[in-house]
Amino acid sequence: MFLDTVLARNPELVDAAAALHREGAIPPDTYVIDRDAVEANAALLAAEAERLGLTLWFVVKQLGRNPELIRAVARRLPKFAAIDAPEARALHAAGARAGNLGHLVQIPRRALPELLARRPEAVTVFDAANARAVSEAARRLGLVQDVMLRLAGAPGSVHPGQEGGVPPAELTAFAAEAEALPGIRIAGVTGFPCVECDPVTGVPRPTETFALLREAREVLARRGHTGLKLSAPGATSMATLPLLAELGATHGEPGHALTGTTPLHARDPHQPERPGYVYVTEVSHTLADGRPALHGGGFYARAEIKDALLHRTGLRLPVQDAPAENIDYYRLLAAPAAGEDEVRAGDTAVLAFRTQIFVTRSNVAVVSGLSRGAPELTGLYDPLGRPLREPSAKEAVTP
Secondary structure, eight states: OOHHHHHHHOHHHHHHHHHHHHTTSSOSSEEEEEHHHHHHHHHHHHHHHHHHTOEEOBOOGGGTSOHHHHHHHHTTOOEEEESSHHHHHHHHHTTOEEEEESSSSOOOGGGHHHHHTTOOSEEEESSHHHHHHHHHHHHHTTOOEEEEEEBOOOTTOSOTTOOOOBOGGGHHHHHHHHHTOTTEEEEEEEOSOSEEEOTTTOOEEEOHHHHHHHHHHHHHHHTTOOSOEEEOOSSOSTTTHHHHHHTTOSEEOOSGGGGTOSHHHHHOTTSSSOOOEEEEEEEEEEOTTSOEEEEOSOOOTTOOOOEEEETTTTEEEEBOOOOTTSOOSEEEBOOOOTTSOOOOTTOEEEEOOOOOGGGSOOEEEEEEOGGGTOOEEEEEEOTTSOEEEOOSSOEEOOO
């Protein structure tokens, strides 16, 4: 999906990643992430958001909750939107500040005292029961917590496994109950997804959910609420920030823009954000019909993978489809054509596709110095950001 883009915009990352595998510094099934590119992308987004009067809460689930990368992004975008409680803890531990908690995954009841004590800017609630739980936990801490109500998405727009929110028809009743709770204050509205990229062109467009959020904010304003936030996550990037501002959003939540891997980046290599990661694995074996099998572990079901680069020879082979319901022990490539270079067991394969590292079993290697021509491996982590090995000294990479 992104291989052409990364080869055109960040070929140094491809070479450094292949060198790390060839030298044995990283195993197969490793995402290699360019820390310089991630921070530079965050700086671009921060500057554009400031110009447009927007606030950005950054998201890291796609990066594996990695402490190095969190710190790099937080230098430019200090506040985060945590997907769930474990992610909030990882972000806090790396020194970032809480913007929005509970948006995609509601905060479990027993975690509320701990996370509210960190004084998040906002907590998203899906219904009155969660609003009551946040109010009670905040009251016991002697706080009044700002909450964002999550509006139920427009029919047909909600991703499976992400259902929930206040139905628009029940907004007034919800607001009346929330207004009577002593531990919370209604501070705004949110939903997901608010912007999506066209599946053919990659061009971003607002969803019907975005329109419902604008209407919901007006309902709350008529009830006397002021300074209401409207966070509109979904494909937040340099290309969509003007759209958010034009449609009245106050907040966006960049995730894949930090690594230049939104669907728009796959189709338009000239987007401002630079591609910031590749996936590295190796040839495990070759089937009798000539198809090479790659070691798996990091193949995300929505990745739209096209092909793999076998770095030793420069050969590119199509990646064959695999059922999402099967475990990705291996991933098959098409057999080389007659006369093409031989594929050997152990050959380094470099791929670039859309992922969510926190749901894989992959390793994450962080590289710095690519922007100045001196790449160094600075750490190797598991997909939840826990260090597997931190170099005792900076390890230079020799492409």
